[in-house]
Amino acid sequence: MKILILGCGMQGRVVAKDLKNSYPGITVIDIDENNLKKLHYPGIKRIQFDVRDRKRLVRLMSDYELIIGALPARFGFYSMECAIEAGVDMVDMSYSAEDPFLLDKEAKKARIKIIPDAGYAPGLSNILTGEGYQELKRVDHLKIMVGGIPEDPIPPFNYRITWSPSDLIEEYTRPARIYRNYRIVTVPALSGVEEFYLPGVGRLEAFYTDGLRTLLKTMQKIKNMEEKTIRYAGHSTIFKTLIDCGFFSDERVVINGKDVICADFSFHYLKKVLSKGPEYDITILLIELKGLRGVRKYRIIDHYDRRNKITSMARMTAYSCAVIARCIKDYPEFGIIPPEYLGMKREFCSFIKGELKKRRIRLQTPA
Numbered sequence: 001m002k003i004l005i006l007g008c009g010m011q012g013r014v015v016a017k018d019l020k021n022s023y024p025g026i027t028v029i030d031i032d033e034n035n036l037k038k039l040h041y042p043g044i045k046r047i048q049f050d051v052r053d054r055k056r057l058v059r060l061m062s063d064y065e066l067i068i069g070a071l072p073a074r075f076g077f078y079s080m081e082c083a084i085e086a087g088v089d090m091v092d093m094s095y096s097a098e099d100p101f102l103l104d105k106e107a108k109k110a111r112i113k114i115i116p117d118a119g120y121a122p123g124l125s126n127i128l129t130g131e132g133y134q135e136l137k138r139v140d141h142l143k144i145m146v147g148g149i150p151e152d153p154i155p156p157f158n159y160r161i162t163w164s165p166s167d168l169i170e171e172y173t174r175p176a177r178i179y180r181n182y183r184i185v186t187v188p189a190l191s192g193v194e195e196f197y198l199p200g201v202g203r204l205e206a207f208y209t210d211g212l213r214t215l216l217k218t219m220q221k222i223k224n225m226e227e228k229t230i231r232y233a234g235h236s237t238i239f240k241t242l243i244d245c246g247f248f249s250d251e252r253v254v255i256n257g258k259d260v261i262c263a264d265f266s267f268h269y270l271k272k273v274l275s276k277g278p279e280y281d282i283t284i285l286l287i288e289l290k291g292l293r294g295v296r297k298y299r300i301i302d303h304y305d306r307r308n309k310i311t312s313m314a315r316m317t318a319y320s321c322a323v324i325a326r327c328i329k330d331y332p333e334f335g336i337i338p339p340e341y342l343g344m345k346r347e348f349c350s351f352i353k354g355e356l357k358k359r360r361i362r363l364q365t366p367a
Contacts, residue, residue, distance in 0.1 A: 129289070
């Protein structure tokens with residue numbers, strides 16, 4: 001199977017490495033030549049390419065059998081549109097803000113399959129939620145807590161960037177949608193802070209972010225549903241202060257005669273300061289479903305891969321995507337396929353969990 005990977009960043013490179021032995025016809029494109037140079041695996045074709053050239057991108061896509069999206073969020077919906085135009089299946093992990101179901105009719109008409117949000121969370125979190133939902137049949141409460149943090153936090157942020165700073169701030173500013181009494185309720189991002197202690201990790205906090213995404217449409221029978229992001233305690237207060245003070249606004253200020261946008265300065269600064277320290281990280285996923293038939297819990301605590309020098313965030317996101325990519329051709333339906341649908345089908349869910357276990361991602365199901 002010929003596979004085209006859009007993006008050669010931290011996630012795209014790991015996906016390419018994971019798939020290269022199974023699928024020899026892999027091409028990775030990126031606008032940044034430096035990103036392409038970091039991909040050192042023989043047999044993988046690298047092309048410097050600007051995905052904003054739509055006609056050229058669609059033409060390139062049409063030469064492949066599967067597209068994998070590993071681009072920043074702002075390109076996610078656009079690249080799925082291009083895949084439909086090219087008539088090629090796609091697995092995307094960009095977490096675009098737009099509703100992927102808007103493309104369902106077009107994807108079905110083109111007889112292709114698109115799996116959006118095919119990463120860590122959303123992604124793996126949806127798959128496990130789908131499995132738990134199918135087992136319990138009726139779920140009254142769903143709570144997902146997920147995050148990536150450094151093993152050795154450096155004050156004051158106690159966080160190390162593992163993805164785009166602009167996407168991080170988008171997560172911290174976009175209102176979060178949750179379910180209360182079968183209805184969607186919008187709450188401010190960074191609100192609903194709760195602190196807890198996780199043995200072996202430390203004192204943490206969790207706050208609302210808009211991570212439920214497709215679950216808001218596919219799990220409408222759940223009475224109460226929420227997702228929160230995990231960070232070290234105190235993190236949300238710092239970022240809420242910066243946001244409230246306008247550091248990520250479009251306001252312009254003049255510094256030494258130069259017109260500067262506040263957000264541009266802040267993103268540039270964050271990328272620098274949040275890249276300090278070793279990249280050793282921890283990812284945490286805690287899911288709890290409660291219903292008439294009992295409680296279903298999932299827990300993953302994953303650490304940086306020191307042997308292969310792969311961050312835990314890349315492991316959880318890229319490996320989940322690579323495993324999902326192995327499923328798409330066998331899925332029996334066309335259109336937009338949210339990851340939770342894979343979890344609801346036992347054969348797909350078992351395959352995904354088995355493949356992640358081979359990659360030393362340890363899933364626990366506490367009683």
